[in-house]
Amino acid sequence: MNLELSGDQLLLKESFERLFRTDSSPARVRAAEPAGFDQDLWQSLAEMGALTMRVPEADGGGGFSLLDAQIVAEEAGKALASAPLIEAMVSNRLLARLTAVTDNPEIRALLDRAMHKNAVITLALFDVADRPEQIIAGGSAAEVVLALDGDRILACESGRQEDFLENLADLPIARWNLTEGALLAEGEAARAEFGAALEEWKLLTAAELNGMARRTVELATAYASERIQFGKPIGTYQGIAHPLANLIMEIDGGQLLNWWAASRLADGASDAGATISMSFWWAAKTAGQAGERALHTHGGYGLSLEYDVQLYHRRTKARALLLGDPNDELLNVGRRSWLGETPALPEAGAMPLDFGFGDAAAKLSAETEAFFRDNMTPELEAKAHFSFEGHDWDFHRKLGTARLLFPSWPEEFGGRNADPYAAVCSAAVWDEHNWGRVGTGVTDMVGHMIQWFGHPETKAEVLPLLARGEATCSLGYSEPGSGSDVFAARTRAVRDGEEWVINGQKMFTSGAELASYIFLLTRTDPDAPKHKGVTMFLVPIDTPGIEIRPIYTFQDERTNTTFYADVRIPDRFRIGEVNGGTAVLGSALRLEQGGGGYVPVHDKMLELAVKWAQQTKRAGKPAIEDTSVLSRLSRIAVHGVVSDMLSRRSLWTTAEGKQDLAYGPMSKVFAVETYNQDSTDLLDLTAPDSILRRPGPPGQIERDHRRSTASTIYAGASEVLRSMIGEKALGLPRSR
Ligand SMILES: Cc1cc2nc3c(=O)[nH]c(=O)nc-3n(C[C@H](O)[C@H](O)[C@H](O)COP(=O)(O)OP(=O)(O)OC[C@H]3O[C@@H](n4cnc5c(N)ncnc54)[C@H](O)[C@@H]3O)c2cc1C
Structure with a gap:
């Protein structure tokens, strides 16, 4: 696993941070408000190669990867860059890609204009067949709008209806009529390229929103640390600190999700399209909430035009709305996950991040899986419980003999010296088989304490008993x-x-x-x-x-x-x-506070709910085709992936000894709070069956609901962990 950007990417990030600090300072953002566009910033971005960074080198561009572009987009978001940077990145790449679809010289001419004359080229986010007139992102600054009309791609130059539409966040937008335009390409391949460009736009816009949200929370944190009310900084009040702690956890999760989507694309994974939709919806939701919360944290002052937070409040909300209701994208999560929708997808290019657990983990998981397959009996399945209740001494001793109880322990104490990734993946197999890991997890943890801090005689006496499964x-x-x-x-x-x-x-x-x-x-x-x-x-x-x-x-x-x-x-x-x-x-x-243990449990709950929705009829159709059901399942799916991301980061941080800014508490709070929220939602969704204590999906959801309630209390109650996150991840004053 590697969740660290490469050296080159860190340099790229720094250089854009520097550029935006001067060329997109709050004063420059304000100065650009009347048109939403800063021509000098555009020039600087062009000189840095940002506009064509996603154009392949063979076509004269920078040939940068999708992740590189995500890094730049995030920096642009932090600085509220007054320029249609993402639209340009995506459109210029689309032009380059179209040269492989058709030899229409018009395409190369447009690309030359973008590369050598810094022409602003943008794209229409809706099909012209549905919306001949539409609000165009970057449309007030654009010379050309690329638009999809059925399966034809048009280059429109003369359809702008007004110079600039006054709007919530002073975005450079205009309404265009796109019915007239030069035909650039047509057919299925052209349509697929345009579709891929739209997906890339979503992913980069999500990165931009994540950057905006992060900076917004930083502004709120700085204010909460300084503003004194009732004799104390307001950040010492949990009513102020905890929502900010929630946000930084969700923003971190959103950044990892955004990178994960690029990594799934790079791997050609079947869920890549769904993860793009997840990333967009999550970033839109989180950014909007960050803007609201940050303004609220500033009290009355936040509304004043002198304060930067109002700039962020407006932009964090408005930017995502260019694609319409972000909840439509949530439905795409479901359509792509369970209803067979397969969008055309962009190419990710090089991907230095590695979210995988490694070969040793795969091997140990497979061995654990084989053990469970061979040794689980119907009696044991009936007895299984997530807590100590399901304990079975015979099975426990068998696991001990197979050295599968505590794989991360050294061999001398009955373990396998397994790396932390392998140990976590092996434990996940227990959850997949519904075999409670809580009790063994406790003994595992105490065993570590004995190894690290215990007397030699105690180690020699106790550890072998625990490892053989004879004591807990x-x-x-x-x-x-x-x-x-x-x-x-x-x-x-x-x-x-x-x-x-x-x-x-x-x-x-x-x-x-x-x-x-x-x-x-x-x-x-x-x-x-x-x-x-x-x-x-x-x-x-x-x-x-x-x-x-x-x-x-x-x-x-x-x-x-x-x-x-x-x-x-x-x-x-x-x-x-x-x-x-x-x-x-x-x-x-x-x-104990790593939080990872809830990821397989949440996944399993979702799997059951999806099965229920596929098998249950609503108005004569499978319930999963009902948009309300689909959006609820989709939301739960997004929570599951964000939880997985935070849990992987917590594990990676511990395993590799990286800087830890309350990553364990973030992982735990997010996992248990969403487990609780989602099991409650599923209890509603599958009612009235869900109130019955029976086998089958609704009955299991009822059990999950009761379990999830306790999960927000033990191993660190959520409130206490939120205080830790506020203090450690944000640097807020102590709130306990
Ligand atoms: C099923 C179950 C099994 C358990 N197993 C074990 C075990 O094996 N061993 C063990 O030692 N313990 C165990 N616990 C105890 C568990 O760790 C505690 O319940 C937990 O630490 C909370 O303590 P409390 O119940 O006294 O609640 P309290 O600490 O009194 O908390 C009550 C409420 O106040 C909130 N609160 C507390 N402090 C603050 C603060 N500073 N700011 C804001 N809000 C705050 C909490 O979040 C909670 O909502 C178990 C608990 C349960 C329910």
């Missing part, structure tokens, strides 16, 4: 008085010679009824600040003085409250330094 662990962090504020734990551990004596109570000690060990958070120095007085232990469950009482939850999951009365354990069961529990628990929480 459970987590004892939460207490009656401390949940989210986990470091406020009061359970006391007091040293007595070579032993520790533990007294206290834990809440929600899930899986304690099965476990051999509890990974326990204790207070060892009550006088120190709360983070400095805690120590972690591995407490053997059969130690005298431990009592376990069940708590039953509405998601069919038993958890427990556990009591500790003069529980004595040797010092070798201490995990980490005395009063150093924060470092140990911090590492454990980072592993």
Whole structure:
């Protein structure tokens, strides 16, 4: 996996950042408002080769890849560039591509005008057959509009009806009549090239919108960090900080989705067309919300024309609307995913990003899959539950013997030294088979803590038992008085010679009824600040003085409250330094908050819902053909891919030791919040069957709905994680 731009791409990004800083400063954007077009900026873009960067080198252009163009588009968005840059990039490339379709000399002449005279050439986003007159992006500055009329491509030069249409965001637009134009090319191949150009426009516009949204949130963050109300910066209020945290997570996800779409194109993947639609819809939605939220963050001042945020507020909304209602593009996600629509697609060119998990991961997944195929029985399938409830000791030991419980552990401790990608992919197979990974995930995490911080004797004694599947662990962090504020734990551990004596109570000690060990958070120095007085232990469950009482939850999951009365354990069961529990628990929480585990679960829920919509009739037709059903399923599909992107980035960051700006919390919050929102939506969609506890898709959705509710609470409640995102990813002041 590699989610880092190449050195050349970073240089490209920097050089356009520099160009826009001077040639598209807020003052220049304001100066261009009367026409929406800055002729000097256009000149600079032409000199930088931006207008023809997507024209192949053989045709005299830059021959840059789609991803390169996405990078430039994003920078243009950040600076609100007053120029139809994307329209030009796409139109000029289309002209070059048409030279291969027909030898009409008019095409080469137009390309020469674009390349040598910097002529503004743009394209019509709607078929002339449907809309002979239409608003043209870049149309107020354009000399030529390329338009598709049925299967004919026309070059229109004389149809502009007004010089400039006053509009919400001072975009350079005009209405054109496109019925008269020179015929450039016709036939299926020409039509396909035009279609591919439109798809490229969507992808680049999505990149531009992502850039705009990011800059908009930066403006809001800067203001929220400085503006004082009620004696504090407004960014310390969660009502201000959390929506911005949500936005940066969604914008990051949108950028990754935009790159993912290019990568799917480069791979020739069958979902490439759907991912373009996903990227456009998501960017349009997120940018609009960023503009609204940023203006709101500025209070009354945001409305003042002196403030830049109002420029962003208007542009983040208006730019996407040139293609009409962005929700139409959401329907395209569904049509392309499930109704067989296959659009013509652009070529992506070189792609240095690699979203794949690698060969080792594929091999281990295949082995895990084969294991499940060979060993799952109808009895086990009936017993399966996502939590500790489905635990089966025989099956667990078999997994241990096959060394499939904890593949990332070193071989000496019963693992396979598998890389993190392989371990995650192997775990996903469990979810695909509905076999709960929660309990084993807990033991996996505790095993890592023992390896990293444990006493050598404890490692030698405990790890082989865990790896063979003969013992499991459970987590004892939460207490009656401390949940989210986990470091406020009061359970006391007091040293007595070579032993520790533990007294206290834990809440929600899930899986304690099965476990051999509890990974326990204790207070060892009550006088120190709360983070400095805690120590972690591995407490053997059969130690005298431990009592376990069940708590039953509405998601069919038993958890427990556990009591500790003069529980004595040797010092070798201490995990980490005395009063150093924060470092140990911090590492454990980072592993727990990666969020990746919900991606296969969300995918599976969508798969069931799609199956339901294909098999259920509405008004005599499959429900999936109903646009309301299709758009809801499509929205869920987009959430699934964005979640997957954030989860891959979190994994990659950890695996490669890259800079981490709360990527784990972003991945977790996005995954569980969309899981919760989407399962609720599907509960509505599949009602009334969904309220029945039965096998089959609606019944599974009902279970997902109950499960998803808890997922927003455990392993870090969403509010607490949003505060972390605000602080770490945006640099907002502390809001807890
Ligand atoms: C089914 C289940 C299994 C669990 N398993 C385990 C386990 O095995 N081991 C274990 O130790 N724990 C476990 N937990 C506990 C879980 O980690 C806690 O429930 C969680 O940390 C939240 O604590 P709380 O329930 O006390 O809620 P609280 O922390 O009291 O939170 C209540 C509400 O207030 C919000 N809130 C809290 N602090 C803030 C803040 N600073 N800003 C804004 N909002 C805030 C929360 O988001 C939440 O919405 C489990 C919980 C459940 C439901």
